[in-house]
Amino acid sequence: MTVDSMLESIPPLAVYLVVGLIIGIESLGVPLPGEIALVSAALLASRHTLDIDPLWVGGSATIGAIIGDSIGYSIGRRFGMGLFERLGTRFPKHFGPGHVALAKxxxxxxGVWAVFxxxxxxxxxxxxxxLAGALHMRYRYFLAAxxxxxxCWAGGTTAVVYYLGLAAEKWLSRFSWIALVVAIVIGIGVTMLLKERTRHLIAQLEEEHDWETLRQPPA
Known part of the structure; x- marks a missing residue:
């Protein structure tokens, strides 16, 4: 079985559900590759041999993000900042004190633009x-943002990747699945760069905190 025939065997509904589910769970606070899932689905939609609608891809991503964030807001509102302390002890690479401090x-x-x-x-x-729930941000402002x-994120990403995929298929008509592999590799690379940037910001924040502590006069 060729790669193209494998791709053609994927039901469109399964693609929409997987995209919405991954992005929804990521929005709950679970570190999943939501962006890679969205980019991959948008590229699949650009294949004229597949029956995947880019509007449904963007729509499922949007719905998953809104529902996931709303559930996450409710959880944060219910358990407060203590939730992050418990998560930090179990998953220090994702919810360590530095990550929480930087997000705060x-x-x-x-303010509310941090949600947007x-x-x-x-x-x-x-x-x-x-975090918005734990900080008691008003829900109507949170929901709007x-x-x-x-x-904007789901629709914009889907549109850009979809039209880039259409352009790529023109040049890679025989090996258009290569664009999917390239997109996944680029997505992983960007994710790693963002994680490194986050680590740098956290280290800088911790240094500033230590400096402020040293400047404080002894009690």
Whole structure:
């Protein structure tokens, strides 16, 4: 069985459900590759031999993001900041004190805009819902920022990747599946770069905290 025939055997409904589920779970606070799933589905939609609708891809991603963030908001509202302390002890690479401190700093600086732009930033995409709830952000403001951010992120990403995929298929008509592999590799690379950038910001924040502690006069 060739790669093309394998791709053609994938039911469109399964693609929509998987995209919505992965992005929804990621929005709950679970570190899953939501962006890679969305990019891959949008590229599949650009294949004229497949019956995958880009509108449904973007729609499922948007719905998954809104529902996932809303559930995350409810969980954060229910358990408060203690939730992140418990998660930090179990998953220090994703919910360590530095990650929480950086996310709180971004929320303090941007306010409700942190929810909107958080959809485009790997760290805030995981923290936005639960942290907004833990900080008791008003839900109507959260929902407005959450929905608009999800729509812009999912719709914009799907549209850009879809039309790039159409252009790529023109040049890679015999090996168009290569574009899917390249997109996944690029997505992984971007994710790793963002994680490295996050580690750098966390280290910088910890250094500033240590410096402020040293400057404080002894009690």
């Amino acid at each position: 700093q971004l929320f303090a600086r941007w 732009f958080g959809r485009f930033i790997a760290l805030l995409r995981i923290f936005a819902g639960p 959450n929905a608009s951010g999800a729509l």
